[in-house]
Amino acid sequence: MVWQGIQEEHVKVNLNPEITMNLIRELRDCTGYGVETCKQALRATNGDLYEAREYLRYGEDKWLKAMWSKYQ
Numbered sequence: 545m546v547w548q549g550i551q552e553e554h555v556k557v558n559l560n561p562e563i564t565m566n567l568i569r570e571l572r573d574c575t576g577y578g579v580e581t582c583k584q585a586l587r588a589t590n591g592d593l594y595e596a597r598e599y600l601r602y603g604e605d606k607w608l609k610a611m612w613s614k615y616q
Contacts, residue, residue, distance in 0.1 A: 562591065563583055563586045563587060563591055567591065568583055570593060571585065574597060575597060577600055581600070585597075585599045585600050588607075
């Protein structure tokens with residue numbers, strides 16, 4: 545299956561990531577954002593703490609463009 549030019553085997557998507565309070569707390573400590581904002585960033589990045597920080601740093605649009613450019 546191909547999704548917008550990306551092969552399925554190159555994309556690891558967890559549609560139901562387990563976002564724990566420890567992940568949220570760690571992201572809050574690093575960034576200073578609120579609980580809901582951190583939770584949204586972790587959901588958007590499938591629970592990846594590093595990517596969530598980048599998501600909050602650059603905003604959703606720039607982050608999506610950067611992710612898209614990795615796979616082209």
